[in-house]
Amino acid sequence: MSDAVSALQGETHEGFATVAETGLVGMITIRCDLGSKGLAKALKAEGLPVPDARRIETVEGRSIAWMSPDELLLICAHDEAPALTERLSTALSGEHALVVNVSDARAMFTIRGEKADQVVMKLSPADIATLPTGEIRRSRTAQVAAAFWRSDSDTISLVSFRSVAGYVMGLLEVSAREGSELF
């Protein structure tokens, strides 16, 4: 689908950290008994584990995150999401489960640079300094919901709802502005 566009189409700002919208990303919400064998099997077939509480596991370009005691979020390529949703739905048809493609309900951002943490410090009450790699934190950025995790040594990935992408980008841009670094 050539005409599919992300909320901000890759908008980027340079400050003491670089903040960018990442463009289209695939996301699938899976609601299910996370202890069920069927789930483990269905995910295994896709090469994915069932993550432990609050963990986000990345395997070959896809990530799977624990969102709540009965909810996972699978992150993949945007164009892969519809088919993957179908496959997982089918694989879980024997379970009480809900698998839905939410790729377009979200916007994803990266905050990159040595001081990336400081941008999050300005926006979320969560203690970013103690957030270990491999853990996803659902929280808020200023007035809207967000989830974030360390996607590599100097990058934080952040997901918000699509409709507020502009607001989130506004916050990130202001917070990362040169001259306002905290330390």
Added chain:
Amino acid sequence: MLTLTCPCCGVTAEETEFAPGGEAHLKRFGPGSSDDDFEGYLFARKNPKGVHFERWRHAYGCGKWFLAARDTNTLEVFATYKAQTSEPPADVIAKIKAKRPDWEGYK
């Protein structure tokens, strides 16, 4: 500005990441119930100055509802626990008793 620990995901977070939901362990009365019971269910609140059992939702986190035992006068949080129970669990009661020997117990 309270801090609470969500028993569903284990995150300790500040009040703004949660949404309060009023008194816990209310018993729903539906069609066929008496006027008094129904009124009690919707309106009569214990609203104690002291130990209170209440509902919270981890709104900006895992999205789950949970319950908290909290002192409305000191704001001490005795415990948080899963919402799927119709009265406070024994260990929560014991914890409160230990800290508030004068407390007359869950009524």
Added chain:
Amino acid sequence: MKRYSIFAVAREALRYHSGWERAWRSPEPKKRYKVIVVGAGGHGLATAYYLGKVHGITDVAVIEKGWLGGGNTGRNTTIIRSNYLQDPSAAIYEKARALYEDLSQDLNYNVMFSPRGLLMLGQTEHEVRGYKRTVHANRLQGIDTEWIGPQQVKDLVPIINIEGPRYPVLGALLQKRGGTARHDAVAWGYARACSAMGMDIIQKCEVTGVRTEGGKVQGISTSKGEIDCEQLAIVVAGHSSVMAEMAGFRLPIESVALQAWVSEPIKPCMDVVVMANTVHGYMSQSDKGEMVIGGGTDGFNNYTQRGSWHHVEETTRALVETFPIISRLKMLRQWGGIVDMTGDRSPILSKTPVEGIFVNCGWGTGGFKAIPGSGFAMAELIARGHSPLTDEFGLDRFKEGRFIDESVAAGVAH
């Protein structure tokens, strides 16, 4: 009671004001009173005052656990208006507002009622429709309100931003004779007048129990001993549930914290009270010059007289958006009160399951403006067993589903 007047002040000036007598006495409690009012807030004191003034009942004690006027009456943002939508509310609030007009003269105590005008901004189409509905209702209720356009708003409040961009001001509900009064003086003026009628105001006396027999009230236990009475009025705002528990019943009330704060004082720049409900903030300027700002309530039960900080941020940002010049003012002091929120956010003035016990509570975030009317009505209810002003505010309404819901037209109820 020595009358206050400019001449009295001048006379006293010559002798360094050594001749003033006590505004109210500090008596020890007697063994028994005809009526005991618990709670020396505005509502309790006004109840006592009108019992004496209108019904000639002066064998009255007002029992206060702290210092009189130290509850919500002493910590509110003093907004007075009567532009309510529902008939029962409009009636009692307008009664109160009308009594405020003459209260200084009536009490011989200047409560500085300042009918400087009150605006409720319409910032969405929906809100505009709600306020227009109120204007029409008010007309039939005999309350003087009007709808004005954005430019008139700007003329009345030059420091306001009517442009938005987020929520341009589309107009406002104006009550010209709404305004403010000096909150402490309201309590003090009533206390002085009650004391002068021979009533006992007993401070630092906490009620710890209610004695009943055969479903009828006998008296109360207090930190200063047992006191008997024929009738008992519970008028303790945020502590209503605690007192009801003593008397053996439950109320449709939850106590939560409500906060307010003031800026440092500046010269007069806003001569009306402005409420902006879409963005959740309201502001007036006190006679001393501070901007007086009220916030939102906490969502959880709270008896601490402190609230959560984020409400301060939410309201301040709403007001900076509405009045951009205040960004460079500084917050001087922030405080909280415990407000009593009922199931339909309207007050309760009612008999109770216990004979002889009456409650007046549930004024929540908006009862300062009601003090004279509430006291007047409550006194009538106690003395006569019935008052047209309290009829609709009974406890029975929750069983019947007969709510008086004001949130219909306006978000907040100050």
Added chain:
Amino acid sequence: MSTRLSKGGRLIDRAKPLAFTFNGKPMRGFAGDTLASALLGGGQVMVGRSFKYHRPRGIVASGAEEPNALVGLGRNARFEPDQRTTTTELFEGAETTSQNHWPSLEFDIGEINNTFYKFLPAGFYYKTFMAPRAAWKHLFEPVIRKSAGLGGVPKEADPDRYEQVYAHCDVLVVGGGVAGLAAALKEGRAGKRVWLIEQTPNWGGRTPVDGGQIDGHDAQDWIDSALAELSSMENVTMRTRLMAAGLHDHGYVIGYENLADTTPGDGRPRHRLWRIRAGHTITATGAIERPLAFAGNDVPGVMLASAVRDYIVNWAVSPGDRTVIVTNNDDAYRTALAILDAGLTVSAVIDAREETHGALPQAVKARGVRVLEGRGIAKVQGRKHVTGVEICAQAGEGGAVETIACDCVAMSGGWSPVVHLWSHCGGKLTWDDDRAMFRPDAARPPTGADGSAMATVVGAANGDLTLPETMGGLGIGAVSEDEAPLAQVWMMPAGAPDALRFKSFLDYQNDVKVSDVQLAAREGYESVEHTKRYTTLGMATDQGKLSNINGLAVLSNALGQPIPATGTTTFRPPYTPISLGAVTAEAKGELFQPLRRTPMQSWHEAKGAHWEPVGHWRRPYCYPRSGETHRNAVNREISNTRKNVGLLDASTLGKIVVKGPDAGKFLDMLYTNMMSTLPVGKCRYGLMCNENGFLMDDGVVARLSEDTWLCHTTSGGADRIHGWMEDWLQCEWWDWKVYVANLTEQFAQIAVVGPKARDLLERLGGMDVSKETLPFMQWTEGKLGTFDARIFRISFSGELSYEIAVPASQGLALWETLMAEGEALGVMPYGTEALHVMRAEKGFIMIGDETDGTVIPQDLGLNWAISKKKTDYLGKRAQERSHMTDPNRWKLVGLETLDGSVIPDGSHAPAEGFNANGQRKTQGRVTSTYYSPTIGKGIAMGLVLNGPDRMGEEIEFTGESDAMIKVRIVDPVFYDKDGEKQNV
């Protein structure tokens, strides 16, 4: 004269001179100066006028406690009133103006109040200005307001930016004096995550001025090495210019950081608000010196003794050539020594104590200074500047024994620990009678989330005033001169008569005198809280940092009770005032609130849509063309939609998927009607009530598969209803197998509406959308053109109508395709107002218009949507209550005026007579009212008493003016009653 000394000044950098102005007069200072030190250094002793009496006032203090020396700073958009000069750092080009006077600081008309001071005691306004009634509002109040009010009014929006940050630590140490440094060292060495914050630009607190030895080193050396060690610790974060404004529940500390006040306009945030969540807070906030109350203690030139030595030592500013020191304790003698060391003159030390033997007095005497024991000041001479003091016996009534000429008075009434933060959340105090101070009671601390102490106090803030005590409390040895006990002297002389007490100030800024507090006590305002409010003691911008303890001592005296029986007033945040800009931070303008945007928002923007806020969304109200009024645009959009085809961006509509074996049962509980019986592929309109029975949301439900339903909600309701569903599933029916997900934002939704709607879709190709394949109230999915779409055949306008959902990423593309393909068909977008009018023409209700939280479906004639078969649904029990079944509830009807005009919004229908409260009775009100371009006249809906039984009846409604409007009760469906247009 105050002046700059040629030598010394540990905080100033003489190599960096700075120019500034005071009331337009050019002045100079140095980097490191505060505005106050620079003003004093430039000889400016009088800096403002007091609040009530407009008395000339000078600088009293050297820190946060300053009550007098407030100025307006900057100009135009960067003007800031009430700026405290003692805590404002000097910067190049600073423009300062004094406050509260007219026409000038030197000559102020308002000073007339000072002449009439006897007529204006505490609370005089409660006793006067009552007659005639209107006079208060129109005469007295304006005068009082003008003469009060202090600072000037900013005139423009604030151009600066502010920001906020969250920080977390195990231990927060507040105060960077030696106590704070020592506490931070201890916690830092223990490996804790430590934050150490200090409000001023400088570390070390008082000690570098007061002197002494710590741990065997000169105090400054110890401070330097402590700072070096702390900076080397990874786990310790240190910041200056960061004040702890308040200690809030559960260890939440609001910090206020000053970043760019000295570099206005440099683009950095001016202030930063820190929200620090501290596991534990240690306050090391020091102590504040108290003034003494004597007549004329407010004349410019009368200062705190500690401030005098601060100005000399820190900024090389001499507050006067000849200073008289007046004290009740030994510490003030340090000021004498500092003055002497600077080569200036101490004219005398007046000590209220009968005898002085301590090391410090001895040292001062040894340097030839006169020490007058058992003496007090009867009166200060001078009006705009001290010229001398009259000395009297402290024990007497003020008979002057001697007059001493001087130009500065340094006073000390002892010290009060800074207990604010400790007290903010309920930490209690205990009275220390030996030292005459309230100090934190460690046994009654403020408690945190787990019920244990969340704060401790160290150093002078804990009442450990002398250096050995301060450091001893932290386990570190220190030495300073021994000090003899102070005398509890609050007022001079002890027997001061009225005439003196009327000039002895307690609260400088608010002009509260000893006599005022005594008057309050006499009149029965006995509680300290009453006295505060009656006199305004402690309510000024310094919040009584200087006045409170003296005030309550005077009150206790007047009441004949010990000070602890009087107690203190409540300490409230912030410690010193903080800018509302910082409290607002980024949340203004564009970022004031999140703006939710649909995938097609940019298109609407480009077309100049006029907006209507709906929750956090902003929807096009209409799309006015150039020269067109909004009203005309709406009419055009309606007419075109009814005639050709219109497009509505319906993306904001809530879309919640509900799935599971128990989903049908669940929806049957949530909706008033039956959803479990809805066949797959079909749609059904449903109503949701709350447990109180009131209608709270509506929308079309589509059954997607055997176990899956899609529930549409109102735009405003999506999140609320999603939360509502989760609430019931998690907290009541937790054993039901149902999952829900909010897919509102996953899909862009476009309503294609009008007789040519099908033509338009067929132009795109793909799915069959014919009447046969896709009849009314069904849905289908497949390819529409190149789009993956789900199409619902539902209608909110009464026209042939399709709602098309595609993934949000393709919403804009679909919209543009429809606009392009539809051009030949006359397609136009329409906004929310057209939507509202069209639904009203059809008699469809709108949540928020026909409902307001007090309306039940039965009121709206929606009984057909309430299942009679179900034993239960949310709201059912409530709807059985007597008031809900009352036959006299107002019911929905259509309304039309006899002359075709539009009934005003909110109009009410009066009934005969008045109720017991004299209010006109009513029998109905309008709920929606519009001009209908389709019908060519006004149409409306309303709730009317027994309305449905009164069809055709004419009743009156209130008009815009006092006149009434004649209205006929009609069927609410005004357009296409038989539904022929939507079923084609």
